Amino acid sequence: MYAKKMILVAALLGCGALHSAWAGKNDDTLRIGFTRESDTLDVYFNATREGVVMAHLIWDALLWRNPKTGQYQPGLADEWAFIDNQTLEFKLKRGVKFHNGEKFDADDVVYTMNWISNPENGVKARRFVDWIKVAEKVDSNTVRIIAKKPFPAALEMLSNLLVIYPNEYHAEAGPDLFGRAPVGTGPYAVTDVDIGKKITFRANREYFGGSKGAPAIGNIVVSNFSDKNTLLAEVLTGRIDWMWNVPADQAEKLQNNPQLQVVNESTMRIGFVVMDAVGRSGDTPFTKRKVRQAVAHAINREAIVKHLVKGRSTVIHSACFPTQIGCEQSVRKYEYNPDKARRLLDEAGYPDGFRVDLHANRDRPYVEAILSDLQEVGIDANLVYIKWPALREKRRAGKVALQHTTWGSYSVNDVSAVTSVFFSDNPDDYAHDRQVRQWLAEGDNNTDLEVRKAAYSKALRRIAEQAYWVPTWTYNVNYVFSKDLNFTPDYDEYPRFYQSYWN
Amino acid sequence: MTRYVIGRLALAAGVMLVVSMLSFSMIYMAGDPAITIAGESATDADINAVRKFYRFDDPIYAQYGAWMANALRGDFGRSYYLRAPVGELITDRFPTTLLLGGLAMLFAMALAVPLGVAAAVKPNSLVDRLSLMISVLGQALPGFWFGLMLILLFSVKLRWLPPSGTESLKNFIMPAITLGYYATPAMMRLTRTSMLDVLASDYIRTAHAKGLHPAVILFKHALRNAIAPVVSLAAVQLGFMLGGSVVVESIFSIHGLGHLAWESISRNDFPPVQAIILTLSMLYVALTFCADVLNAWLDPSIRLE
Numbered sequence: 094m095y096a097k098k099m100i101l102v103a104a105l106l107g108c109g110a111l112h113s114a115w116a117g118k119n120d121d122t123l124r125i126g127f128t129r130e131s132d133t134l135d136v137y138f139n140a141t142r143e144g145v146v147m148a149h150l151i152w153d154a155l156l157w158r159n160p161k162t163g164q165y166q167p168g169l170a171d172e173w174a175f176i177d178n179q180t181l182e183f184k185l186k187r188g189v190k191f192h193n194g195e196k197f198d199a200d201d202v203v204y205t206m207n208w209i210s211n212p213e214n215g216v217k218a219r220r221f222v223d224w225i226k227v228a229e230k231v232d233s234n235t236v237r238i239i240a241k242k243p244f245p246a247a248l249e250m251l252s253n254l255l256v257i258y259p260n261e262y263h264a265e266a267g268p269d270l271f272g273r274a275p276v277g278t279g280p281y282a283v284t285d286v287d288i289g290k291k292i293t294f295r296a297n298r299e300y301f302g303g304s305k306g307a308p309a310i311g312n313i314v315v316s317n318f319s320d321k322n323t324l325l326a327e328v329l330t331g332r333i334d335w336m337w338n339v340p341a342d343q344a345e346k347l348q349n350n351p352q353l354q355v356v357n358e359s360t361m362r363i364g365f366v367v368m369d370a371v372g373r374s375g376d377t378p379f380t381k382r383k384v385r386q387a388v389a390h391a392i393n394r395e396a397i398v399k400h401l402v403k404g405r406s407t408v409i410h411s412a413c414f415p416t417q418i419g420c421e422q423s424v425r426k427y428e429y430n431p432d433k434a435r436r437l438l439d440e441a442g443y444p445d446g447f448r449v450d451l452h453a454n455r456d457r458p459y460v461e462a463i464l465s466d467l468q469e470v471g472i473d474a475n476l477v478y479i480k481w482p483a484l485r486e487k488r489r490a491g492k493v494a495l496q497h498t499t500w501g502s503y504s505v506n507d508v509s510a511v512t513s514v515f516f517s518d519n520p521d522d523y524a525h526d527r528q529v530r531q532w533l534a535e536g537d538n539n540t541d542l543e544v545r546k547a548a549y550s551k552a553l554r555r556i557a558e559q560a561y562w563v564p565t566w567t568y569n570v571n572y573v574f575s576k577d578l579n580f581t582p583d584y585d586e587y588p589r590f591y592q593s594y595w596n
Numbered sequence: 597m598t599r600y601v602i603g604r605l606a607l608a609a610g611v612m613l614v615v616s617m618l619s620f621s622m623i624y625m626a627g628d629p630a631i632t633i634a635g636e637s638a639t640d641a642d643i644n645a646v647r648k649f650y651r652f653d654d655p656i657y658a659q660y661g662a663w664m665a666n667a668l669r670g671d672f673g674r675s676y677y678l679r680a681p682v683g684e685l686i687t688d689r690f691p692t693t694l695l696l697g698g699l700a701m702l703f704a705m706a707l708a709v710p711l712g713v714a715a716a717v718k719p720n721s722l723v724d725r726l727s728l729m730i731s732v733l734g735q736a737l738p739g740f741w742f743g744l745m746l747i748l749l750f751s752v753k754l755r756w757l758p759p760s761g762t763e764s765l766k767n768f769i770m771p772a773i774t775l776g777y778y779a780t781p782a783m784m785r786l787t788r789t790s791m792l793d794v795l796a797s798d799y800i801r802t803a804h805a806k807g808l809h810p811a812v813i814l815f816k817h818a819l820r821n822a823i824a825p826v827v828s829l830a831a832v833q834l835g836f837m838l839g840g841s842v843v844v845e846s847i848f849s850i851h852g853l854g855h856l857a858w859e860s861i862s863r864n865d866f867p868p869v870q871a872i873i874l875t876l877s878m879l880y881v882a883l884t885f886c887a888d889v890l891n892a893w894l895d896p897s898i899r900l901e
Contacts, residue, residue, distance in 0.1 A: 130677075130678075130859055132675075132677045132678045132679055133679065217634070219642050269679065272679075288678060288680070289678060289851065289856075289859070290851050316849075317849070318760060318849045319846040319849060319855060319858055319859055319862075320846050320847050320849065322744060322847075323744075323747065323759055323760050323847055323848065323849055324849075326747045326748070326751055326752055326759040326760070327759050327760060329752050330751055330752060330755065330758075330759060332758065332759070480864070482628060482629075482631040482632045482864060485631055486628050486631055489640075520640065
């Protein structure tokens, strides 16, 4: 892979001025290249980021989260309010139609919410629908969604992930056909689907607009490429107008290409080192706080971000993404200090360090840098680099003493989507801290924002104080696209193509 | 001859059985398949439900037996990811792979045969060495590297050919060269050896004595006889090319069997991988079997070995 990269980088240096025919603007068709196939367009069965991006084109949710302000704005609902701490009431927009002409009303919302929350229907992203107890129709324009228990992240889910089906068409088509021939209210309608290869969208000229606004680009074609370098070649030859996740070194070279724009944006994905603080994996040094703190002082996160991760990534100290609701920032910080790390190890009874397996499933160069830092202070870490399913299996079985992993929170801007996932006495919890668990539960189950923030703050401070995790850095994405395209990426890593237009 | 054919058939069946066991066991090589299918946000209950639904709890031999029994009926199950019958996916993608394999074979023959003839006409000369170097280079270059170099030159630099896709035959030029070039050395060397044998035979000497034009002797009399074993080898190489298209199809985004295999491996979607391995192996074994039988029919001494 390294060789492949080098070849392309070398070629890019000499190819800057060769471009002439950039088709996208000429035929009003935005050509997008992804490297991950989508098995279905039904977002409830395809929770990949690409799947959600396409879902935002096809469907609307009840609300829309403004990525610039973080505020919730009208989507398919004009008004909303908590009736009590478990019931949300929505006044729906009138006059909205699905792509097939079906009229949107309360029946569609009730049908969708009750269908996705029914475990028998096998929705994949259970975490996002399990909180729904039932949806009820008040009148043709009003619905209530009742949660099983107070669920403050409900608005976040309803503004981003939970899109509304057309009840009649969905019931008639069934999930499989619906995934291949989807119908929504969104700014783009699907006109052709070749699963795993190509998906074609046409602008919905009758779109109601609302917070998303009317689509400006006439057509969008999403194609799949299994090799990122081939996709890059397609972008360089002008056959593809947009791609993302371009490695930092290649992105730097592409900055000089006059036909392309390169934009870097942070994402909600964070990295972190997890240590087995309770000895689930056996007799491990990480049960001692000083050892965990030594690890935190040993890793030179600033240097890794500066030289490897690059872009808009930043070092983090709290076990969440900084913009997430409740993500306390004034927590104990562990500066890079290898001498202090050695001293702490000595005090913990490991003057000569120890040997341990460091598990990871992605970002090998970053993990190797961590490994090297640990070796510097005497921790002889052996890299066990395995695929994600295998790591998850081992992790949940309590067999991992030390790991570096990442979490994207599914772009849910709330601490409950990350900290609560890993510290709630579940198989992913390697801290088993009762206090932390109680504070997180208090935050997760309360609708009062200030109460939530206070609870999460206590939990996050303790996590940092105890050094259960070493939060490492935020991730970033390099977007490369045609100079003809006006596109602005957002930190939540959901490209909003419906707001793009040709320059 | 019948005994020979039965022996080869038994060997082919044995190979297929081992391949089927190996391809089936792949499903457990990258961890619990239920975790992969359930997805990143799945709870333990979701994973258990998946495990139960796909019967991953059954003993492995029972799972293998059920899978094999279905496979023999042409039912390879459903892709976990694409949620389509694997048989349909293979039927849909196989023609593309076959076209790529056929074009690659044409390229390999078009390069290997003239080089082999040239090398045989002037053995141990500069032409011979050059021919050998050109063909061996094909085997020495890794497919992904060579493919990317072609893309850089003919797509990014010169803009002559599209870097990927399958819209027209133009899209297949670079993938066919990448795939075919690798198979060139064996065919070139066989052409050379075979031509050297034929050129040293009595009837060629007689043809020269009769004063026939050298080109007529070379192409009409010598090559026609020397090409038979090369064609036999080409049949086996075609099987190899179909299997070897995984990397080439991925580089050039050709949605054939190789691409499907690559994508399926990367997402731990094993039913298509198992079926593709089984199908391509079967094809390879069948082509090898045909070549063996053909050779034995042409050369009785092989039957007696």
